Every structure is written in structure tokens, then in C-alpha cells.
Amino acid sequence: MPSYTQHPQAFDPRLPLAPFVQHAALPLxxxxxxxxxxxxxDQHHVHFGATTAAVFTPAILLxxxxxxxxxxxxxxxxxxxxxxxxxxxxxxxxxxxDTGTYFRARAKLPAALLRQLARTVGQRVEDAAAADWLxxxxxxxxxxxxxxxxxxxPANQRAYPQSxxxxxGLGFPLLRFVVLLxxxxxxxxxxxxGPHKGKDTGEPALARQVLGRLRQGDVxxxxxxxxxxxLVVLLRALGVEVVxxxxxxxxxxxxxxxxxxxxxxxxxxxxxxxxxWMTEAEYAAVPEQLVVRELHxxxxxxxxxxxxxxxxxxxxxxxxxxxxxxxxxxxxxxQAELDLRSLKQTLGMDQLRGTAPALVxxxxxxxxxxxxxVRKVMAQxxxxxxxxxxxxxxxxxxxxxxxAWTPRGFSFAGAVEQVMAWWHENxxxxxxxxxxxxxxxxxxxxxxxxxxxxxxxxxxxxxxxPKEYDRLMEPRAQARARLLGQPIAAEAAAGPxxxxxxxRRSGRSGAPTSRSRGAKRRSAGRAAGxxxxxxxxxxx
Numbered sequence: 001m002p003s004y005t006q007h008p009q010a011f012d013p014r015l016p017l018a019p020f021v022q023h024a025a026l027p028l029x030x031x032x033x034x035x036x037x038x039x040x041x042d043q044h045h046v047h048f049g050a051t052t053a054a055v056f057t058p059a060i061l062l063x064x065x066x067x068x069x070x071x072x073x074x075x076x077x078x079x080x081x082x083x084x085x086x087x088x089x090x091x092x093x094x095x096x097x098d099t100g101t102y103f104r105a106r107a108k109l110p111a112a113l114l115r116q117l118a119r120t121v122g123q124r125v126e127d128a129a130a131a132d133w134l135x136x137x138x139x140x141x142x143x144x145x146x147x148x149x150x151x152x153x154p155a156n157q158r159a160y161p162q163s164x165x166x167x168x169g170l171g172f173p174l175l176r177f178v179v180l181l182x183x184x185x186x187x188x189x190x191x192x193x194g195p196h197k198g199k200d201t202g203e204p205a206l207a208r209q210v211l212g213r214l215r216q217g218d219v220x221x222x223x224x225x226x227x228x229x230x231l232v233v234l235l236r237a238l239g240v241e242v243v244x245x246x247x248x249x250x251x252x253x254x255x256x257x258x259x260x261x262x263x264x265x266x267x268x269x270x271x272x273x274x275x276x277w278m279t280e281a282e283y284a285a286v287p288e289q290l291v292v293r294e295l296h297x298x299x300x301x302x303x304x305x306x307x308x309x310x311x312x313x314x315x316x317x318x319x320x321x322x323x324x325x326x327x328x329x330x331x332x333x334x335q336a337e338l339d340l341r342s343l344k345q346t347l348g349m350d351q352l353r354g355t356a357p358a359l360v361x362x363x364x365x366x367x368x369x370x371x372x373x374v375r376k377v378m379a380q381x382x383x384x385x386x387x388x389x390x391x392x393x394x395x396x397x398x399x400x401x402x403x404a405w406t407p408r409g410f411s412f413a414g415a416v417e418q419v420m421a422w423w424h425e426n427x428x429x430x431x432x433x434x435x436x437x438x439x440x441x442x443x444x445x446x447x448x449x450x451x452x453x454x455x456x457x458x459x460x461x462x463x464x465x466p467k468e469y470d471r472l473m474e475p476r477a478q479a480r481a482r483l484l485g486q487p488i489a490a491e492a493a494a495g496p497x498x499x500x501x502x503x504r505r506s507g508r509s510g511a512p513t514s515r516s517r518g519a520k521r522r523s524a525g526r527a528a529g530x531x532x533x534x535x536x537x538x539x540x
Contacts, residue, residue: 009090013037016062018427019419020373021438027383031124031376044113055095056105065106069370070416074348076102089428114365121372122187125379133184133406135329140183142336143222145203147196148175151355159357160195169475178206180213181339185407187375188368189213200277204228214240221333224248227312229272233286236314243330246310252294260318263296297327303457342412343371378407378415381445389446414448
């Protein structure tokens with residue numbers, strides 16, 4: 001029977017932090033210390049694993065779960081095998097490698113603890129950003145939203161219903177989230193999530209939940225979906241400036257207002273009518289006018305899909321914030337799309353596996369914690385490279401000077417690979433060689449630089465074709481019963497939305513005939529068209 005009660009390293013909070021360059025002699029080496037982690041454990045009363053039959057302590061569990069979030073082998077079986085390797089390195093007795101034990105231990109970590117750790121890492125990294133990483137000496141934040149699919153369970157369907165464009169039994173629960181990202185360090189500052197449909201579940205409503213992280217003087221950059229009178233008023237009340245793309249339903253006229261330049265003026269927006277979600281007292285507290293700056297930016301880059309945009313900002317001083325500078329800031333808003341790609345594709349957050357809403361919430365915050373810890377390593381690599389590596393000159397036409405060392409200059413996927421390559425050695429290696437290992441990791445991250453590709457244009461299409469599999473057009477249990485020739489349950493076949501069984505073609509003799517290859521291809525094309533329309537409806 002395993003026993004870890006007498007092994008101090010099994011409870012050492014330095015264990016889950018060891019793979020992420022924790023050393024006082026290196027930049028940001030004590031940004032999140034073991035004392036901070038132990039204090040968070042005590043605050044949320046996380047003290048399991050002290051019995052003789054326990055396998056997972058809070059430290060071992062956090063170490064294993066972080067590895068699972070960053071690894072390409074994201075299964076629970078791979079995670080428990082990695083735990084066995086750790087126990088062998090610590091000279092601890094083996095265990096049964098039961099995935100149920102691991103998932104039950106994950107349910108003991110409160111979501112509030114993971115949320116606190118993820119937000120703490122993101123905020124501390126952003127606060128430690130170098131001065132030349134900032135925009136005009138200000139912290140700029142990117143506001144954007146996305147969605148994720150969940151495991152198809154009754155509990156998830158009740159909390160996060162699937163799209164109305166899909167039949168019952170054929171879709172997956174859909175979760176919408178909004179994330180606030182630091183422009184300088186790409187760290188996730190906060191996250192809000194909810195169902196994909198329903199009252200107060202849109203991105204503007206979720207965005208109001210992440211404004212507490214912002215401070216006076218910060219700048220928030222977002223697309224046209226966030227350009228509303230109410231959100232701008234809320235941000236201005238916090239002393240935060242905005243740069244949004246103008247909503248398509250709002251009209252502009254550059255012949256009016258105070259002119260600052262060509263297609264650049266200051267105007268006053270009038271307060272709209274009270275929305276249904278706002279009380280009369282809250283509406284009375286909103287100012288009747290909002291002074292904003294509108295500017296028209298024309299895009300002349302060949303191959304760009306968008307030819308012009310109208311921006312709205314509260315940065316009214318044209319001398320301090322020229323039109324070109326504001327336009328360049330909004331152009332960098334695309335970094336939010338790349339950060340979401342890192343979260344959803346590289347870390348696999350586009351498909352969450354939790355079978356209940358509480359487990360989904362834990363999984364969300366654990367992915368955010370792993371993402372921020374990797375971003376911390378990238379910020380450390382940028383600071384380390386400033387002292388130990390020389391700058392490379394720009395080699396592209398029209399780009400002068402030298403390319404600075406910044407966290408966004410490195411590949412996120414490359415940083416994850418470096419952290420995972422050194423994972424076991426940095427966890428169990430000797431303490432005397434730890435600084436050298438960490439410096440080798442930082443040097444490896446600094447080598448994986450993003451290519452210098454100004455004005456890059458690529459078609460919005462993929463070359464690799466998907467396999468031409470038939471689409472599942474009825475619930476899986478119903479399709480399985482049909483294949484086995486079993487009677488279909490009444491509750492599965494009843495109801496106006498229950499799909500009808502596919503009709504089989506028959507020849508003159510009444511015997512079913514096989515479908516031709518062309519008919520199958522046309523059927524697959526029609527199904528693909530329906531999926532594209534459903535995905536377009538989801539993207540809204």
C-alpha cells in the first residue's frame with residue numbers, strides 16, 4: 001500500500017513549479033513562489049493526501065495536471081503513467097495507475113484555487129513587463145471571445161445547451177468565454193464564461209465580468225462587437241481608455257464634430273434608450289453624452305481582405321496619440337486571435353472533457369494556469385536574452401533597426417516543447433545543476449523566434465482535405481440499434497425533432513441496391529454544406 005505521509009517532497013509546493021524556471025538568480029525566478037502556492041492551499045483548505053492509502057497530494061496532483069494540459073498525449077491514462085515515473089524518481093512505492101483515482105483527486109481541487117493561481121501568474125507577469133514592451137508607456141489589453149465544445153452529457157447539456165441549429169443527440173454542449181489578454185506579455189489576465197445562448201450570455205455581457213483587473217491609464221483594444229455605449233462608459237468610469245472598431249450599426253459623419261485631421265474628429269455620442277438588463281437607477285447614473293474620437297483608417301496592403309476600418313477611441317489628444325499610432329495599436333489586436341489559437345489548438349482547450357459543469361470550470365482554469373506559466377517562461381527568456389544574446393538586424397525591406405527581445409517574439413508552441421523536454425529533469429534533477437538547466441531551457445526558448453514576415457498574406461483556406469466519412473444524422477444509440485437490427489426505444493424515436501431513419505433505395509425486385517460512389521460523394525458534399533452553415537451560425 002503506498003504511503004507518502006513520511007515523504008516531504010510529495011507535499012513540497014515547489015514540485016509543480018519546478019518545470020517553469022523557478023530560481024532566484026534568474027529573471028522573474030521568484031514571481032510565484034512555493035510560499036504563495038502553500039498560502040493558496042491553506043486559504044482554500046486543500047490538505048488531502050495525508051492518509052496511508054492516498055496517492056495524490058496537492059503538489060503531485062497539480063504537477064500531473066499541468067503536464068496533461070501541456071502534453072500532446074492529453075488522456076488520463078498518459079497522465080497517470082507520468083505520475084508513476086515521478087514516483088519512481090522520488091523512490092516512492094508504485095501504485096495501481098488507476099485513472100479513476102486521478103480524476104477523483106482532480107475534483108478535490110477547488111475551481112476558486114485554480115482561478116486565483118491563474119490570475120495571479122498572469123497579473124504578476126504583466127506588471128513585470130519591461131518599459132519598451134508597453135504601448136506609449138501604458139499597459140494595453142486585448143479583449144476577445146471564443147467558444148469551446150464540451151463532453152456530451154446530460155449535465156453539460158442542461159448548463160451549456162448545444163446550438164439550436166443542431167438536432168438533439170447530434171451536437172455537443174457549447175460554452176462561450178471572453179478572455180482579457182496582455183498585449184505586452186500575451187498572458188491571460190482574466191476569463192469569464194457562460195452558455196452559448198440565453199439572456200446575458202453574449203460577449204459584451206461576459207466582458208463586463210473581467211473589467212476588475214484593469215487600472216487607471218490602461219488601454220483596452222477590441223473588435224466591433226464590444227463597441228457599445230455602455231461598455232465604453234463602464235471603462236471610462238474606471239479611468240481606462242478604449243480603442244474599438246466601430247459597430248456596423250452606428251453611423252458616422254466626418255463633416256461634423258471637432259476636426260483633428262483628415263477623417264479624424266471628436267464627436268459626442270448621445271445616451272441610447274435604457275436596455276432591459278439595466279435598472280432605472282443605473283440608467284440615471286449613466287452620463288447623457290460620451291465624447292469619443294472617430295478616425296477612418298484606409299488599408300492599402302495588397303491582399304488584405306479589409307480595405308478600411310473606422311475606429312473609436314477615447315484617446316482624444318491627436319498630438320500625443322497620432323492617427324497612425326492608434327491604427328497600429330488596433331492592427332495588433334490580431335494577436336488576440338493568435339493567443340486564442342495557442343489556448344485552443346496548442347493546449348487543446350477547444351474540446352473540454354469534463355462530464356459535469358463543475359469539472360468543466362476546473363478544466364478551464366487549469367488550462368489558463370498552464371498557459372500563463374508558459375508565458376512566464378517566455379517573458380523570462382526575453383529578459384535573459386537581453387543580457388546574454390545579441391540582437392539580430394532586421395533583414396526585410398522597409399524594416400529598419402534591430403529586432404528587440406520581447407515575449408511575443410518567441411513561438412508559443414516552441415516554448416511548450418522546451419518546457420516539456422526539460423520537464424522530468426527540472427523536477428527531479430540535482431539542485432546544484434538546476435541554474436544551468438534553467439539557462440539551457442531559456443536559451444532554447446529564445447532560439448524559437450517568430451519569423452519576420454511584415455505584410456504577410458495567406459489564403460483563408462486549408463489544403464489538406466478531410467476524410468469523406470458519412471455524417472452521423474441520428475443519435476448514436478439509435479444508429480447502433482439500427483445496425484444491430486434491434487427495436488428502437490420509444491423515447492429515442494418519438495418527438496417532432498427526432499430524425500427519421502434513412503430510406504434505402506430498392507430496385508425493381510424490391511432488393512436494396514448499393515449506393516454509387518458519385519451518390520455517396522454528393523451526399524457527403526451536402527452534409528459538409530450543412531456543417532458549414534451550422535458553423536457559420538455558431539460564429540454568429
